[in-house]
Amino acid sequence: MLTPGQGRSGRGKGQVRAFRGLDGADIIAGLVPPGSARQPGSTVRNHDLVFLKHFSQVIAFLVVVMIGLILLGLYFNSRIEPEENPVAVAATEARIRPVGEVYAGATGAAAAAAAAEAAAKAAAGQVAYDGTLDGQVIYEALCGACHTSGAGGAPRLERAAWAARIAQGIDTLNRHAIEGFQGEAGVMPAKGGNPALTDEQVIATVQWMLDNLK
Ligand code: HEC
Numbered sequence: 001m002l003t004p005g006q007g008r009s010g011r012g013k014g015q016v017r018a019f020r021g022l023d024g025a026d027i028i029a030g031l032v033p034p035g036s037a038r039q040p041g042s043t044v045r046n047h048d049l050v051f052l053k054h055f056s057q058v059i060a061f062l063v064v065v066m067i068g069l070i071l072l073g074l075y076f077n078s079r080i081e082p083e084e085n086p087v088a089v090a091a092t093e094a095r096i097r098p099v100g101e102v103y104a105g106a107t108g109a110a111a112a113a114a115a116a117e118a119a120a121k122a123a124a125g126q127v128a129y130d131g132t133l134d135g136q137v138i139y140e141a142l143c144g145a146c147h148t149s150g151a152g153g154a155p156r157l158e159r160a161a162w163a164a165r166i167a168q169g170i171d172t173l174n175r176h177a178i179e180g181f182q183g184e185a186g187v188m189p190a191k192g193g194n195p196a197l198t199d200e201q202v203i204a205t206v207q208w209m210l211d212n213l214k
Pocket residue numbers: 138139142143144145146147151152153154155165168172173174176177181182183184185186187188189191192193202205206
């Protein structure tokens with residue numbers, strides 16, 4: 001027989017087994033904690049409580065599994081490289097079109113020439129280096145690329161390299177710098193290759209170069 005004490009300590013499997021061969025009152029006596037109300041004819045109800053306990057344990061376990069799978073899914077999803085947005089790609093292509101356009105054949109060459117001319121005009125219309133007349137700014141941003149390193153035969157800012165050139169007169173130097181100049185040493189591109197520079201800016205830069213010969 002199952003005493004109340006045994007019944008409480010022996011919950012679980014023993015409890016279920018104890019149902020057989022016992023009458024309802026004995027089982028209730030074994031399952032209902034002392035002090036709680038006894039419910040007449042509620043053996044099935046107590047059986048349900050055991051079932052509910054196990055069932056909720058299974059549910060809780062499944063919830064844990066679910067949360068684990070969600071976290072796993074989020075982790076793997078974060079490792080996938082994001083797909084390129086076709087709208088953004090189209091916008092980028094539209095933005096770089098004047099540079100990125102491909103021209104082919106004779107008509108293509110004409111189109112390329114027209115595009116280059118348009119680009120040069122657009123560049124000429126702009127103010128280079130905010131229109132500064134500070135020769136040092138322009139020199140460091142543009143002319144120094146050749147004249148500091150001596151690239152392409154450009155005379156460096158050394159007095160010896162400039163004595164003969166200065167002897168031509170400052171106007172000739174300015175004109176050569178503005179219009180471009182093919183000498184024995186190499187090619188000095190017109191305005192250092194930036195048509196957006198004004199003549200005044202080039203003249204100011206030549207002056208700054210002559211003032212800073214070593
Ligand atoms: C792409 C390289 C390059 C850049 C950029 C460049 N130069 Fe020159 N420059 C040269 C070369 C090469 C020479 C020498 C040409 C020769 O005498 O054969 C030269 C010569 C000169 C001369 C002397 C011309 C003469 O009659 O002897 C001046 C002045 C001059 N450059 C000014 C400038 C100024 C100002 C800038 C910037 C606005 C500039 N350069 C940018 C390559 C360059």
